[in-house]
Amino acid sequence: xxxxxxxxxxxxxxxxxxxxxAGRLGARVQDTGDGVATLAFEVGDExxxxxxxxxxxxxxxxxxxxxxxxxxxxxxxxxxxxxSQLTVTYLRPGKPGPLEVRGRVRxxxxxxxxxxxxxEQEGRGIAHAVATFAILDRR
Amino acid sequence: xxxxxxxxxxxxxxxxxxxxxAGRLGARVQDTGDGVATLAFEVGDExxxxxxxxxxxxxxxxxxxxxxxxxxxxxxxxxxxxxSQLTVTYLRPGKPGPLEVRGRVRxxxxxxxxxxxxxEQEGRGIAHAVATFAILDRR
Amino acid sequence: xxxxxxxxxxxxxxxxxxxxxAGRLGARVQDTGDGVATLAFEVGDExxxxxxxxxxxxxxxxxxxxxxxxxxxxxxxxxxxxxSQLTVTYLRPGKPGPLEVRGRVRxxxxxxxxxxxxxEQEGRGIAHAVATFAILDRR
Amino acid sequence: xxxxxxxxxxxxxxxxxxxxxAGRLGARVQDTGDGVATLAFEVGDExxxxxxxxxxxxxxxxxxxxxxxxxxxxxxxxxxxxxSQLTVTYLRPGKPGPLEVRGRVRxxxxxxxxxxxxxEQEGRGIAHAVATFAILDRR
Numbered sequence: 018x019x020x021x022x023x024x025x026x027x028x029x030x031x032x033x034x035x036x037x038x039a040g041r042l043g044a045r046v047q048d049t050g051d052g053v054a055t056l057a058f059e060v061g062d063e064x065x066x067x068x069x070x071x072x073x074x075x076x077x078x079x080x081x082x083x084x085x086x087x088x089x090x091x092x093x094x095x096x097x098x099x100x101s102q103l104t105v106t107y108l109r110p111g112k113p114g115p116l117e118v119r120g121r122v123r124x125x126x127x128x129x130x131x132x133x134x135x136x137e138q139e140g141r142g143i144a145h146a147v148a149t150f151a152i153l154d155r156r
Numbered sequence: 157x158x159x160x161x162x163x164x165x166x167x168x169x170x171x172x173x174x175x176x177x178a179g180r181l182g183a184r185v186q187d188t189g190d191g192v193a194t195l196a197f198e199v200g201d202e203x204x205x206x207x208x209x210x211x212x213x214x215x216x217x218x219x220x221x222x223x224x225x226x227x228x229x230x231x232x233x234x235x236x237x238x239x240s241q242l243t244v245t246y247l248r249p250g251k252p253g254p255l256e257v258r259g260r261v262r263x264x265x266x267x268x269x270x271x272x273x274x275x276e277q278e279g280r281g282i283a284h285a286v287a288t289f290a291i292l293d294r295r
Numbered sequence: 296x297x298x299x300x301x302x303x304x305x306x307x308x309x310x311x312x313x314x315x316x317a318g319r320l321g322a323r324v325q326d327t328g329d330g331v332a333t334l335a336f337e338v339g340d341e342x343x344x345x346x347x348x349x350x351x352x353x354x355x356x357x358x359x360x361x362x363x364x365x366x367x368x369x370x371x372x373x374x375x376x377x378x379s380q381l382t383v384t385y386l387r388p389g390k391p392g393p394l395e396v397r398g399r400v401r402x403x404x405x406x407x408x409x410x411x412x413x414x415e416q417e418g419r420g421i422a423h424a425v426a427t428f429a430i431l432d433r434r
Numbered sequence: 435x436x437x438x439x440x441x442x443x444x445x446x447x448x449x450x451x452x453x454x455x456a457g458r459l460g461a462r463v464q465d466t467g468d469g470v471a472t473l474a475f476e477v478g479d480e481x482x483x484x485x486x487x488x489x490x491x492x493x494x495x496x497x498x499x500x501x502x503x504x505x506x507x508x509x510x511x512x513x514x515x516x517x518s519q520l521t522v523t524y525l526r527p528g529k530p531g532p533l534e535v536r537g538r539v540r541x542x543x544x545x546x547x548x549x550x551x552x553x554e555q556e557g558r559g560i561a562h563a564v565a566t567f568a569i570l571d572r573r
Contacts, residue, residue, distance in 0.1 A: 037204060037205040038202065038204060038213065039211065042213075063180060065176060065177060066177060066178070067176040072177035073216070073217075073220040073239045074181075074221065075213075078212075079213070081211070081212040097207050099209075099246070099249070100212045101246055101379075101380075101409070101427050102244070102245045102379075102409075102425070104382060104521040105216070105243075106240070106564050107238070107239050107241070108540060108541045109541060129407070131379070131380075133562070142541070145540060145548075145564060147380070147521065147523050149379050149427050149523065240518075240546055240566050241518075241521075241564070241566045243382040243425065243521060245409050245425050247401060262384070262386060262423060263386045263420070270386055270518070284401060284411070286382060286384050286519070288519045315482060315484040316480065316483060316491060320491075345454040346514050348516075351495075351498040352456060352491060352494050352495020352499065353491075353495070355495065355498070355522070356489065356491020356492070357491070359490040359491050363483075375485050377527070378524050379523070379524055380524070381494065381521070381522045382522075384518070385518055385519070
């Protein structure tokens with residue numbers, strides 16, 4: 018759900034720009050390809066809940082963002098992916114340190130696209146997500 | 157998933173403290189009761205995605221937080237709710253302005269609690285969520 | 296997702312016909328209205344898992360069916376609702392005896408409709424569901 | 435969620451017995467291993483909705499069953515897996531003919547286990563599922 022500055026030619030650098038909420042949070046696009054995207058994120062103390070583990074909402078933000086990026090590698094210029102349903106399954110607690118977030122399109126229909134994402138820390142899965150995106154025309 | 161400063165006697169004021177990620181984001185507890193909780197949130201420009209609508213990750217953070225609060229009205233001092241699965245259904249785009257977020261426990265078993273949340277803006281639902289929480293012992 | 300025999304004028308009786316899988320399972324439409332539908336179902340021994348409780352797949356069938364019915368009260372003749380994502384939360388075990396299953400449309404967009412369903416037995420909730428439906432043109 | 439006849443020594447043959455709802459529907463266990471399980475299923479006309487495609491409830495039954503099988507390869511004799519939340523994402527319509535259904539445990543905690551399942555037909559994914567299981571003591 019991270020968008021583009023229309024004046025910049027490079028999608029990757031563009032998507033990595035700190036324009037939206039996910040960029041401000043610290044998510045950085047590492048790579049995008051045909052239906053896939055990868056984000057890097059450094060979990061800091063400001064991303065924890067008071068119990069001292071990574072807040073579930075940060076994880077949700079990252080997977081929503083990486084899947085939106087993955088979808089956008091498959092959409093045209095006039096199209097905007099909008100998340101319609103997002104399910105995050107929390108596998109184990111996250112902690113301060115680097116995270117790797119990978120998203121990929123599972124299937125793209127005419128109006129609906131289904132994606133999947135994995136979040137790993139130190140080589141172990143900490144969350145899995147699936148989401149349905151509607152492809153809207155840019156108004 | 158917002159915790160408590162153990163030195164403060166009042167759960168509500170306590171939960172509203174800007175300690176964790178959700179507090180820092182700007183979520184404020186309005187009310188908690190027996191298995192229910194309400195948050196107030198003011199959507200600002202910093203919470204938008206570049207398309208100009210409320211980022212899905214902010215919504216996920218708010219519903220995860222309000223449901224965690226609702227669960228915590230039903231747990232003992234040594235117990236911490238941890239989200240195991242969260243499904244957010246996005247009903248319509250959110251925009252700058254006040255949001256109301258309500259969570260409630262649907263059922264609480266011995267080890268597992270199921271909650272529901274609604275997010276409204278200007279009297280219309282913008283998101284719905286269900287989540288399963290595991291109740292962990294505080295280490 | 297239960298369809299219609301095009302020759303019958305009454306949608307309710309029509310939808311209740313034992314044509315599809317859900318009808319054959321024993322689901323019966325009790326009522327449909329503007330964006331809502333109700334099914335009655337009698338849990339028999341054949342619907343149990345070997346642990347002696349109602350199989351989660353029967354519950355999923357019922358909620359998918361009732362939400363499809365609810366959607367169809369809002370669609371035109373050439374449109375067919377297709378479930379894109381379904382989340383069922385199991386609140387407590389079901390057992391032999393009557394069930395009441397209610398579905399309702401939460402919001403209907405141009406291409407996407409979001410529904411909710413509740414399953415009750417003896418006045419207590421045994422499951423809750425949310426689903427996203429795509430509205431397809433009948434080929 | 436398919437159980438065992440306690441008198442039979444072989445888990446696989448046992449799980450394949452037509453005792454519960456999934457067995458009666460026609461699901462057959464092909465293989466189980468350490469945290470994984472595979473079902474074979476033949477879609478017949480009786481499993482379709484009136485639109486002529488595989489009913490979403492049949493898919494939900496199969497994924498719930500295969501994930502329950504996968505969990506049971508990791509549980510003790512006195513433990514019963516109970517689905518707490520199930521999300522099925524429908525990728526494309528199923529039709530009459532053979533299906534392959536694979537489930538695997540993603541992580542197993544003390545009280546909670548998270549699984550994933552894929553449903554394929556003719557080598558293409560038709561559904562994906564994630565579920566959270568609580569592990570209950572057999573009464």
